[in-house]
Amino acid sequence: MRLVLVGPPGAGKGTQAQFIASNLSIPKISTGDIFRANVSGGTELGKLAKEYMDRGDLVPDEVTIAMVRDRLSESDVQDGFLLDGFPRNVPQAEILKKMLAEFGVALDIVLELVVDDEEVVRRLAGRRTCSQCGRIWHVDFDDKKDDICDACGGRLYQRDDDKEETVRHRLEVYQEQTAPLVSFYADEGILVGVDATGPVEEVTQRAMEALSPFI
Numbered sequence: 001m002r003l004v005l006v007g008p009p010g011a012g013k014g015t016q017a018q019f020i021a022s023n024l025s026i027p028k029i030s031t032g033d034i035f036r037a038n039v040s041g042g043t044e045l046g047k048l049a050k051e052y053m054d055r056g057d058l059v060p061d062e063v064t065i066a067m068v069r070d071r072l073s074e075s076d077v078q079d080g081f082l083l084d085g086f087p088r089n090v091p092q093a094e095i096l097k098k099m100l101a102e103f104g105v106a107l108d109i110v111l112e113l114v115v116d117d118e119e120v121v122r123r124l125a126g127r128r129t130c131s132q133c134g135r136i137w138h139v140d141f142d143d144k145k146d147d148i149c150d151a152c153g154g155r156l157y158q159r160d161d162d163k164e165e166t167v168r169h170r171l172e173v174y175q176e177q178t179a180p181l182v183s184f185y186a187d188e189g190i191l192v193g194v195d196a197t198g199p200v201e202e203v204t205q206r207a208m209e210a211l212s213p214f215i
């Protein structure tokens with residue numbers, strides 16, 4: 001299956017991506033994770049991306065698209081993948097369509113995770129990420145009293161772009177640049193909306209039901 005997750009920051013794309021990709025046994029490609037790995041590795045790409053990420057702006061399309069093109073050429077994604085955080089605007093979506101057509105394939109479905117702005121701010125303020133395995137936690141919902149990952153023992157950190165004013169800016173960027181993807185994919189006939197509120201497992205269940213015709 002070739003699947004894209006769309007939704008505002010904090011909708012739970014990363015959280016759901018880890019469960020959905022593992023349920024479907026397909027690789028997860030998260031552009032945000034790839035950028036963050038480059039930032040912590042101190043690469044040139046990371047230095048460039050960090051400037052945009054810290055402000056809550058999108059990294060320029062030519063940089064992001066080249067990075068995704070490289071990833072989509074690798075052998076493990078030829079039979080399917082889950083994209084989290086890409087495409088992020090209509091030009092990226094158009095290029096993705098062309099890239100996949102070059103490989104003779106197309107997206108099966110785009111899942112939109114639907115959640116309101118106040119819930120997003122609440123979720124992101126309490127988000128903690130494992131520096132070792134990348135697993136995502138929440139201080140309240142997961143009742144985290146320490147900063148140790150229960151899955152691997154790694155140390156948890158708070159993302160630099162989760163400050164409230166940066167989160168508000170990311171939401172504006174989402175409305176201006178990413179939300180138009182919803183009608184783009186609705187016109188393509190492959191958009192399915194999923195209510196992303198409520199417990200994580202319930203959202204996963206709704207997502208898996210939406211995906212069932214394609215499995």
Ligand code: AP5
Pocket residue numbers: 007008009010011012013014015016031032033035052053054056057058059060064084085086087088092123124126127128136137138139141161170196197198199200203
């Ligand atoms: P990216 O990493 O993609 O960030 P984002 O889209 O802003 O999304 P988030 O990772 O913040 O949220 P999420 O939806 O994954 O939520 P999560 O599952 O963590 O991008 C970061 C930056 O990279 C961008 O700003 C940009 O600069 C750059 N970038 C990336 N892709 C790009 C592209 N294509 N083009 C250009 N630039 C790009 O959940 C959030 C919290 O809520 C967690 O604590 C979680 O535990 C909790 N939670 C999740 N689900 C639930 C639930 N059901 N109930 C309660 N809590 C929940």
Ligand code: ZN
Pocket residue numbers: 130131132133134135149150151152153154
């Ligand atoms: Zn961990």
